[in-house]
Amino acid sequence: MKEIILKTNSITKYFHDPVEFKVLNEIYFEVYKGEFLTVIGKSGCGKSTLLYILSTMDTAFEGELFIDNQNISRWKQDKLAALRNEKIGFVFQFHYLLGEFSCLKNVMIPALRLGKLPYDVIEEKAYQKLELLGLKDQALKPSSKLSGGQQQRVAVARALINDPLIIMGDEPTGNLDSMNTQNIFTIFKELTQEFGQTIIAVTHDQDFAKASDRTIEMHDGKIINQDYKFI
Amino acid sequence: MKYSVNSEVSYTYIISNKRLTLIAALGVTLGIAIFIFMNSMMAGFDKSSADAFFKSIPHIRIYKEDVISKPISETNGKSIPIIINPKVVPSNNTIDNPKEIIQLLKNQKEVAFVTPQLTVGIFFNNAKTQISGRAIGILPEEANQMFNMESYVVEGSINNLKNNLNGILLGSGVASKMNVKEGDNISITSSVGMTKVMKIIGIFQTNNSVVDKSTAYINIAYAQQLLKKNAQYITDINVNIKDFNNAKAFAPELAQLTNYNAEDWETANETYMAATRMRAIIIRFVSVSILIVAGFGIYNILNMTVMQKINDIAILKAIGFNGRDVIKIFVGQALIIGLIGIVFGVLFASIMVTVLQNYYVGGDIGYFPIYFKIGNFLKGILFGFAVTFLAGFIPARKAANIDPVAIFRK
Numbered sequence: 001m002k003e004i005i006l007k008t009n010s011i012t013k014y015f016h017d018p019v020e021f022k023v024l025n026e027i028y029f030e031v032y033k034g035e036f037l038t039v040i041g042k043s044g045c046g047k048s049t050l051l052y053i054l055s056t057m058d059t060a061f062e063g064e065l066f067i068d069n070q071n072i073s074r075w076k077q078d079k080l081a082a083l084r085n086e087k088i089g090f091v092f093q094f095h096y097l098l099g100e101f102s103c104l105k106n107v108m109i110p111a112l113r114l115g116k117l118p119y120d121v122i123e124e125k126a127y128q129k130l131e132l133l134g135l136k137d138q139a140l141k142p143s144s145k146l147s148g149g150q151q152q153r154v155a156v157a158r159a160l161i162n163d164p165l166i167i168m169g170d171e172p173t174g175n176l177d178s179m180n181t182q183n184i185f186t187i188f189k190e191l192t193q194e195f196g197q198t199i200i201a202v203t204h205d206q207d208f209a210k211a212s213d214r215t216i217e218m219h220d221g222k223i224i225n226q227d228y229k230f231i
Numbered sequence: 232m233k234y235s236v237n238s239e240v241s242y243t244y245i246i247s248n249k250r251l252t253l254i255a256a257l258g259v260t261l262g263i264a265i266f267i268f269m270n271s272m273m274a275g276f277d278k279s280s281a282d283a284f285f286k287s288i289p290h291i292r293i294y295k296e297d298v299i300s301k302p303i304s305e306t307n308g309k310s311i312p313i314i315i316n317p318k319v320v321p322s323n324n325t326i327d328n329p330k331e332i333i334q335l336l337k338n339q340k341e342v343a344f345v346t347p348q349l350t351v352g353i354f355f356n357n358a359k360t361q362i363s364g365r366a367i368g369i370l371p372e373e374a375n376q377m378f379n380m381e382s383y384v385v386e387g388s389i390n391n392l393k394n395n396l397n398g399i400l401l402g403s404g405v406a407s408k409m410n411v412k413e414g415d416n417i418s419i420t421s422s423v424g425m426t427k428v429m430k431i432i433g434i435f436q437t438n439n440s441v442v443d444k445s446t447a448y449i450n451i452a453y454a455q456q457l458l459k460k461n462a463q464y465i466t467d468i469n470v471n472i473k474d475f476n477n478a479k480a481f482a483p484e485l486a487q488l489t490n491y492n493a494e495d496w497e498t499a500n501e502t503y504m505a506a507t508r509m510r511a512i513i514i515r516f517v518s519v520s521i522l523i524v525a526g527f528g529i530y531n532i533l534n535m536t537v538m539q540k541i542n543d544i545a546i547l548k549a550i551g552f553n554g555r556d557v558i559k560i561f562v563g564q565a566l567i568i569g570l571i572g573i574v575f576g577v578l579f580a581s582i583m584v585t586v587l588q589n590y591y592v593g594g595d596i597g598y599f600p601i602y603f604k605i606g607n608f609l610k611g612i613l614f615g616f617a618v619t620f621l622a623g624f625i626p627a628r629k630a631a632n633i634d635p636v637a638i639f640r641k
Contacts, residue, residue: 084549096546
């Protein structure tokens with residue numbers, strides 16, 4: 001019995017600038033709890049746009065979005081922010097960290113915002129997450145002093161801090177060498193299998209997609225294959 | 232203080248941008264310092280001129296107003312016109328039963344001090360020289376308490392007036408014109424033709440040349456004799472109240488109580504008060520403008536910070552900070568800048584006030600008239616916070632409305 005964690009109902013989105021353009025065309029799909037889902041497709045097929053809608057940051061769309069059995073399509077911004085804080089973790093492409101804070105602080109901030117745990121517990125937890133990603137020795141450095149790949153791994157650690165239901169990534173391994181890609185992949189696998197967390201990742205990396213549980217292929221704003229098989 | 236991640240973020244931005252913070256804080260410092268300084272100066276001017284005023288006039292003067300006679304019957308257009316000849320009645324300005332009235336005034340809670348006074352128009356004679364002036368009849372001890380006359384007696388002493396019924400305390404201008412000094416005799420003639428020879432027991436100088444060149448103080452009993460009146464005859468009762476700023480509000484009450492006219496010092500010096508009000512408006516206008524300029528400085532710098540931090544704001548919103556949190560972060564930053572600015576501004580203003588307080592200008596003024604007034608400091612602090620809050624709020628609101636998706640897409 002598979003439990004649905006995220007579901008879209010006919011999501012359609014237009015860009016109005018410079019000319020009206022239908023980026024997403026009636027997207028229907030479901031994501032199950034504990035699933036490691038990847039989305040592939042050519043540049044401009046709308047996969048990043050879809051991810052921003054799923055992330056609840058982009059609310060200008062038609063159709064409905066269900067997260068954790070709640071229809072969040074008409075929710076107010078503040079409520080969505082609270083939802084993101086607690087239930088969703090992000091790893092974005094190129095925009096990772098707050099440059100003036102230490103890596104440790106960057107990882108801690110979502111948990112501090114949530115405010116459910118005392119400060120020292122959060123700190124301890126953040127150290128664990130950084131250790132998981134092999135960055136414990138960098139914890140107190142300002143995040144702007146780190147390399148792109150290291151920053152991306154800190155961003156992954158930050159996405160994990162609140163133990164979210166869903167972790168979303170836009171090219172989460174885009175900047176990493178094969179060893180670190182493998183490392184993150186292993187972590188993601190473990191999270192889905194052992195802790196029942198769900199991963200949705202947009203990627204260009206065929207190998208990364210191939211090893212995930214399921215791959216959705218998009219083309220020109222449509223899902224052309226819900227269960228893509230690599231040949 | 233309760234830990235808040237928002238204030239930690241504001242604090243980190245402040246620390247990592249020390250130079251900008253310092254420049255913005257410096258703007259507030261100058262604004263606050265000048266605001267407080269100018270208001271202290273205004274308070275000082277007001278205090279010094281009030282002090283100068285109350286050397287010769289009381290807070291409230293009670294006297295009998297001249298009344299113009301009215302015709303017995305009014306003309307209404309139909310009847311035959313009546314030719315009338317209005318005159319001032321009665322011709323004498325005495326206050327009836329002064330002792331009871333003085334006692335009544337003394338019983339008022341607001342009233343601090345009461346003393347009678349009688350002014351006589353006189354001529355000072357010295358051989359052929361004759362100058363007109365006025366002799367003010369006083370009870371020396373009480374008048375000294377009210378006007379602090381000792382402070383401007385330059386020769387002799389006010390106490391001699393008390394001991395010498397025949398004594399006269401002469402204005403310095405009169406003394407030099409008549410070529411007399413302490414210990415000499417002077418002959419004066421009153422408006423009713425009474426001539427007396429008086430002994431000069433002292434000379435005073437108020438630095439108000441009109442007063443110095445025309446006025447002399449004598450015992451009230453002697454003034455009554457000069458006017459050929461009895462010992463009940465007085466024209467004015469001088470009243471000092473606890474706070475001279477309340478004089479205007481309190482005067483009508485005294486008028487009603489005594490049934491005589493009560494004129495407060497502000498009404499009596501309307502021209503001067505108008506000038507004071509004008510000065511106050513100018514100083515307020517200038518000092519508030521300076522604060523607003525400081526506010527623009529903060530606004531500018533915060534606006535710049537928001538533009539620099541646009542990426543951070545997008546990340547913060549993505550990880551679950553809402554619009555209110557973002558506003559708190561940037562308003563918090565503005566308030567920290569404001570606080571630094573205000574602390575140094577208050578310090579700076581205190582130094583300026585202290586230095587000027589000890590600066591001797593000389594002349595009538597003495598030390599520079601500037602005055603520590605806690606209200607001015609509080610006002611400066613309050614205004615400072617209001618301006619920094621506003622200057623922070625506008626860019627903060629802009630930051631709160633940033634759409635993270637638009638930033639991530641770039």
